[in-house]
Amino acid sequence: MSHVFPRHTRLNPPVAVGGEGCYLIDASGKRYLDASGGAAVSCLGHNDPEITDAVKAQLDKIAFAHTGFFTSEPAEQLADLLIANAPGDLDRVYYVSGGSEATEAAIKLARQYWVEKGEPQRARLISRKQSYHGNTIGALSAGGNEWRRAQFGPLLLDVTHIDPCYEYRLRHDGESLEDYGQRAAQALEDELLRVGPDTVMAFMAEPVVGATAGTLVPAPGYFKRIREICDKYDILLILDEVMCGMGRTGTLFACEQDGIAPDIACIAKGLGAGYQPIGAMLCSSHIYKTIEEGTGFFQHGHTYNGHPTAAAAGLAVVSAILDRGLLQRVQTQGDKLADRLADRFGQHPHIGDLRGRGLFYGIEIVADRDTKEAFDPAKGVSGKIKKAAFEQGLICYPMSGTIDGKHGDHVMLAPPFIIEDAQLDELTDKLATAIDAAI
Template sequence: MNHVFPRHSKAKLPTAVGGEGCYLIDADGKRYLDGSGGAAVSCLGHGDTEVVEAVKAQLDRLAFAHTGFFTSEPAEELADLLIANAPEGIDRVYLVSGGSEATEAAIKLARQYWVEKGEPQRGKLIARKQSYHGNTIGALSAGGNEWRRAQFGPLLLDVSHIDPCYEYRLRHEGESPEEYGRRAADALEAEIQRLGPENVMGFMAEPVVGATAGALAPAPGYFQRIREICDCHGVLLILDEVMCGMGRTGTLFACEQDGVRPDILCVAKGLGAGYQPIGAMLCTAEIYDTIAQGSGFFQHGHTYMGHPAAAAAGKAVVSAILDRGLLPRVQEMGEKLHAKLTDRFGQHPHVGDIRGRGLFRAIELVEDRDSKEPFDPARGLAARIKKAAFAEGLICYPMSGTLDGRRGDHVLLAPPFIIEEAQLDELVDKLDRAIEASI
């Protein structure tokens, strides 16, 4: 008898028993190429001995000490390492256990900041359609994917959502990428004016959109203009790098490539690389000092925040990314993956767009390339591709609802940073067969 409450009660899953580099192994000995790092988590692959030994060593010293009573050496060291490599002005790290906790903390910090600044009327949050910020009620409210939000509607907070920066779908004919980036960003200005600048506490966005839109990178100048708008109206810029951060796009923090410094920054997934559950919310000194010199107490918290073993894993992972030269490797292998995807699918009659940065790539599938018409949602194309790929021995991340939460399909790829070129070929070959078997 099985007592686990699974994600899907109608799916019978194999049992994972081992991991080796870029592969996971099930109880029958079948090997699966981890082409999406689970959900962009396993950036160092499986079985990294240095990270495993760091966790073991920490457990030998100290497994747990509640942060209401103690700090710990690994938590302090991880925070120092993150800040030493963070965007200018980011000064404090709030360690949590995952991405949803990080984004939830960011929303609550933004609110408390304005209360302690003496502007309690600032309670409105603006985010984007087709975004994903996690599954707690606050994080789900900020997310703009209607399929994920639908059944929980009565519970969700009142968050405004503007259009995403989605060049493939929303850039007008004859409009340059730069012109489109400016127009897409100006939607934030219009929404702030509609709500009243004095009422808006923050704008939340993923620098490169992950699960819900498939490695959707911004148009040139988009985030620079977003930063200008936020500064003009005193609105906090909250960047969610839970999926796209920690080297996934080729720089430790994804926003580095857009030359933008946020006020609050969220990371997770690749921070622990799957070796421990960990996430972090980072903020500026100005935000921290406002709380510290006011009430002195951030009215938030979780039991396992700052967990010593998780922090030890995070420090080992970030150190590995930086010390092993993995960021240049992500850029190099990312370009090779993009080239291989373009060579294989660039003229495919049902592939409309190939996009992304670093080892964070996606293909968007369409019924018709010329009109960009998506497939009928009733076909369940993404689910079919996922199943076919898994049968081939490939783990990838197909999703439906790319356009509006209901229509559109894409396949997200986020392999480990250690992937070899021959494994990129294996990934593309298996994905090709899975798509052909599903369309």
């Protein structure tokens, strides 16, 4: 009898005992191709000796030192490396232990920034429907997935949610991608004018939406227009790259491909690649200087901020991504994955859309390809796909509620950057079998 509180009390998951590259191994010896990297975490695969050696070496020096008293060498080195490769004016790194903590810190920093600038009326956050920013109360408030929010509604902050950039469902017939991108972005300016720009502290968005909507890729020009609107009304832009960042889409920061930079960025998952729990919030020099020249104290913090062992893992992971040419590999293998998915599912009667960037892909499942009608949620299609895939030894990330938190199903893929061509074939074959079995 287990005393672990599991994610679902009616499931009895196998025990993971080993990992080898793109595979996880359970106690019976069964191997599973990790085609989603867990939750887009294991970007370097499992049991990478260079990363594990870096963690072991740090443990031999100093495992933990509280940042109320010390900094550490790996924390300083990782911050230098991140900022050297960060877009725009990002200049400071605030360490946390995961994605929810990163977005929570971003929201609180945005608020304190305006308080210290003498504009305390700026307390409103704008985000997007079908976004996901984490599971703390603040992060859940920012997120726009109604199913995840529903039972906690009385506890959540007052956050406005505008429509996402969801070309497959929201672009009009005859409307160009570029025109749709401009129209989708205009929703932000419309909302600012509705609530009053001087009441808004920030707009938060995922450059490529992850788990809740199945890797929604922005339309061309969408984020450039978003950046223009934020600048016009002096609104901070927070980009949540917890899932889509750290090379997942083919550039270290996902927003690089949209030609913009945020005022605050949130990263995690691929930052530690699963070897240690670590996340970070990065902010611009202007924001940092405002705090520095004001109270000098960011009124926030966690015990494990800047944990030296976690930072050592992060340093090794980011160094590996950059030094091993993995960003180019993500682009190359991502193109191959896209081709395989198009060949296998491009004309499938129950596949409505294939979308993604790099090694970050989503497959939207529909009951009717022509009308885009979703399956009845009661059928539990995504759950059945997950179960069928897992039985074959394939780990993927199916989710329901793609459209509005209740309706729609998708499968998200985020395999390790080291995935080989034969493993892409294995992924596609097993996923096709699982989808057909479930439907």
